[in-house]
Amino acid sequence: MPVTHLECSRTGEHYRAGEVHNLSPAGKPLLVRYDMNQAQRTLTRESLAERQPGMWKWHELLPHLGEPVSLGEGETPIVSLPNTGGPNLLVKDEGRLPTGSFKARGLAMAVTMAQQFGIERIAMPTNGNAGAALAAYAARAGIEAIVICPAETPAINITETAAYGARVHVADGQIDECGALVGKGAAQGLWFDCSTLKEPYRLEGKKVMGFELAEQLGWELPDAIFYPTGGGTGLIGMWKAFDELEAVGLIGPKRPRMFAIQAEGCAPMVRAFENGDEFAERWEDAATIATGIRVPKAIGDFLILRAVRDSGGAAIAVPEAEIMPAVEEAARKDGFLLCPEGGAVLAGYRQALERGLVGKDERVLLFNCANGNKYPLPDRSQRLRLSEAEPALL
Numbered sequence: 001m002p003v004t005h006l007e008c009s010r011t012g013e014h015y016r017a018g019e020v021h022n023l024s025p026a027g028k029p030l031l032v033r034y035d036m037n038q039a040q041r042t043l044t045r046e047s048l049a050e051r052q053p054g055m056w057k058w059h060e061l062l063p064h065l066g067e068p069v070s071l072g073e074g075e076t077p078i079v080s081l082p083n084t085g086g087p088n089l090l091v092k093d094e095g096r097l098p099t100g101s102f103k104a105r106g107l108a109m110a111v112t113m114a115q116q117f118g119i120e121r122i123a124m125p126t127n128g129n130a131g132a133a134l135a136a137y138a139a140r141a142g143i144e145a146i147v148i149c150p151a152e153t154p155a156i157n158i159t160e161t162a163a164y165g166a167r168v169h170v171a172d173g174q175i176d177e178c179g180a181l182v183g184k185g186a187a188q189g190l191w192f193d194c195s196t197l198k199e200p201y202r203l204e205g206k207k208v209m210g211f212e213l214a215e216q217l218g219w220e221l222p223d224a225i226f227y228p229t230g231g232g233t234g235l236i237g238m239w240k241a242f243d244e245l246e247a248v249g250l251i252g253p254k255r256p257r258m259f260a261i262q263a264e265g266c267a268p269m270v271r272a273f274e275n276g277d278e279f280a281e282r283w284e285d286a287a288t289i290a291t292g293i294r295v296p297k298a299i300g301d302f303l304i305l306r307a308v309r310d311s312g313g314a315a316i317a318v319p320e321a322e323i324m325p326a327v328e329e330a331a332r333k334d335g336f337l338l339c340p341e342g343g344a345v346l347a348g349y350r351q352a353l354e355r356g357l358v359g360k361d362e363r364v365l366l367f368n369c370a371n372g373n374k375y376p377l378p379d380r381s382q383r384l385r386l387s388e389a390e391p392a393l394l
């Protein structure tokens, strides 16, 4: 058994593995801990290079036993954006995972664990991508899924989630308010609550991004990572992953500066970062086109802020008006269609350059966490009457 115990991220108290968990008794996320000495024996650069690519090859540092619930999660490529930002600007393209977003990593792991625990019904609040991923993996595992999302959730996610057979409810509130309803049902014993960081295993799936990028970059972490921050699972997960890689001797102490990117219309982490606060107050009237990062209140706020500060990075808010132009810029110049959250990250990188927080010559990795095709884009086509068309005028 690679897992030794779970640990409260706030108090450090230990809890037993092999049992169903949500938050710790202190109301904070639980972190999964492993036997690092045991992991170190088989988790080597050489053994990894021989394994089937994808998240499951990191099994020494994953919590499941036996077969995972899988839809063929591949390793996502790191692609450069040379015309947009020069040779040192890289994107990890998480849009190529099942269901078109990196939520697949977290939900593949969480649903695998839920199946092992015999859980039969799972509910979740979502701004879209997480609900679709939950629905897909739950369908595969034979688990019932109930998804509650805010009205502004991208339509494709709502229809996709329903296509997998999940029950989808579109609500008149923000994601944290949908989450409160999910929590109420869980307290009544109606279902298992699979909200971000309120169960310990989504984080373990998402952290694999940190393992994967380290191996892809030749075990040399980039100078900076720009991450679109909603609940912050990926950022917290990668920060945990780097410590685990160091503990098993795969990397040294060098860490990237972590930049948490939010939209000006919903920037609770940025406000807390700038005020020097340990926790973040709820952001009222949250609004942004980058729905994946429209999270007014994050349960892992102190973990996000700690990783950003300990790494020497920053939390940055980008103006709403810069998000879609950044999407279109990368599309036109480099043929890379970012999702809106990815557009926010590119705009955040630009701002960091201007503010002198990163240098042009530094190696920077941006995260694009969903396939750009999942979102509406402006229609710039022109009507054409074929009987009168002049080819030279097209």
Ligand SMILES: *Cc1c(COP(=O)(O)O)cnc(C)c1O
Pocket: 101, 103, 129, 130, 196, 228, 229, 230, 231, 232, 233, 234, 235, 292, 293, 339, 341, 342, 369, 370
């Ligand atoms: C969920 C989501 C995010 C935010 O991820 P967290 O790890 O919860 O902060 C960013 N981008 C996209 C496309 C998402 O779906």
